[in-house]
Amino acid sequence: MSGLAVTVMDYGIGNLLNVVRALQHCGASVRVVECATAVPALPERLVLPGVGAFMGGMAEMRQRGFDDLVRRFGATGRPFLGICAGVQMLFDVGEEFGEHPGLGLIPGRVKPVAEATPAGGSHRIPHIGWSALGRSAARPTWAHSPLAQMPEGESVYFVHSFAPVPANEAHRLADTFYDGVRICAAVGRDNIWGCQFHPERSGEHGLGVLRSFLAL
Template sequence: MSKRITLVDYGMANLLNVARAFEHCGAEVRVVEDPKSVASAGRLVVPGVGAFKDCIDEVNSRGFGDAIRDFVATGRPIFGICVGMQILFDVSEEFGEHKGLGILPGRVRAVPNRTVSGEPQRVPHIGWNHLVRPATGRNWRGTLLDGLDGKRPAVYFVHSFAADPADPTDRLADCLYGGHAICAAVQRGNLMATQFHPERSGETGLSLVRRFLDV
């Protein structure tokens, strides 16, 4: 029997690729444009691409902001992807300061345009990079990344900004870019989110999709 996910459509995501990844892993995908439909979801997926302000404005103007907060409060599984992860935080510094949903404490900051040794580096950060444990040494057992400990899995990024969680225990994985530790994934209970795109990350990305479906 397939497992159903509810995919939020607020006009700022590549829904087709995300839906295909979940369908490939055996999920039944329900795309919703009405925030009232979120309440009946068993599992919720919030993707996002583009600028933070554009995404959060669409989320709020269409009534999804409160619907997502209410859903998180139920303890049911939710998965944010790329800017869909960023909007879960308090505020973004992209093109000024813009309030997020305030579900996770922290700020979304620019990816450094210089390496730790001061050399220029390309921003946006585009392409494959390896996931590593954060400075807290958080174990991945029982999380979205279960089974990937010690493997330095490669995943696909496209972003110029990244979340900086205020609570280090929310931080699930980092990637290193020019020597800087960039937050690549967060998890607090059944709230999970990745800065990278699992739908573009090959078998590693699909393994995360399957784990989410098993929560």
Template sequence: MSVPVTVIDYGIGNQLNVLRALEHCGAAVRVVQRASAADLDAPRLVLPGVGAFGDAMAELRARGFDDLVRRFVQTGRPFLGICVGLQVLFERSEEMGRHEGLGLLRGEVRAVPATGVDGRPHRIPHIGWRPLVPAAPWDGTMLADAHAGDRVYFVHSFSAQPADPGVRLADVDYDGHAICAAVHRDNLHGCQFHPERSAGTGLAVLRRFLAL
């Protein structure tokens, strides 16, 4: 049986790979481009995103999705934010100025350090495959079927800095820096990596989200 999922399309990034991955995992996907077309009774809601934090928030507000996401999370139903869709869950970002986020999680989005802890420059954006490092137990979360050391795919220059350490679900190491890879609080899930581009591990994450 297909699992109903609503995906928010707010003009930020290419949604096609996310849709295909969800459908491959057994989802019946409904895409909405305006909050007025969305259903608060939807069983699950996914917010993908690629690009700048400020642009993402501007589009979410213009289409009415900022309020819809807040109200949906209050229902207790599973919510997943991917990449910028994770970042906008936080209070603010310093990317290209100062921008307010949805404020569902305390903390800020800041630039990935331009050097490793040894002071040597490294690549920005942070691009490539990195092994996941648990920051909290994964039971009952979207990472329940993943394992420490599983590799997932990243493309980003900014990352979330949760104010509450208990929100961090997984990190990755980037030349000595712990980069927040996934967050979890109650029904709210977010991943900085791209599950739709992370091969078997990414599909396992999406399947577990559909099973929550």
């Protein structure tokens, strides 16, 4: 897999270094760009990492021209991966600190993780820690996706207070359950993929997610 080219967008509020190191460990040749003008031609693969609030992330994306870059890239059919806040911004609307428009590449909204469990109890928000992945009913196979190497039931690492809620269940690639609360853990629509969890912080199985993305 050596020599695979990946462009990573740096919009000032991402977990950039860990993502870059993980991709390089998986054999990628990584280029980090800080604005869309630094990308004269659309890259082979594009990654949008992120930690932070939806509103601030989208503001930085627009200021740096990355919003238009991502939309144009999405039409190429080439592999795209959003991580954590990076997957949230793919959706129509985020509800953090009010309602704010996203990139609109996957229909749906980004909503707060429920504070109450189905049994009526409470749990800690943000959701932090290791949680197991399961296939969604509408996506019974993870073949030909970034989760192709992921055994169902393995745990990955989450840090988040909000999560995407796809309007179409077919775009819901994987779920996790936090004290019985269903959370969308990964999404996919055509060439657009995203993980609410952090593959770069999820050990060997997380690296498998990045390897599968590079193999798409």
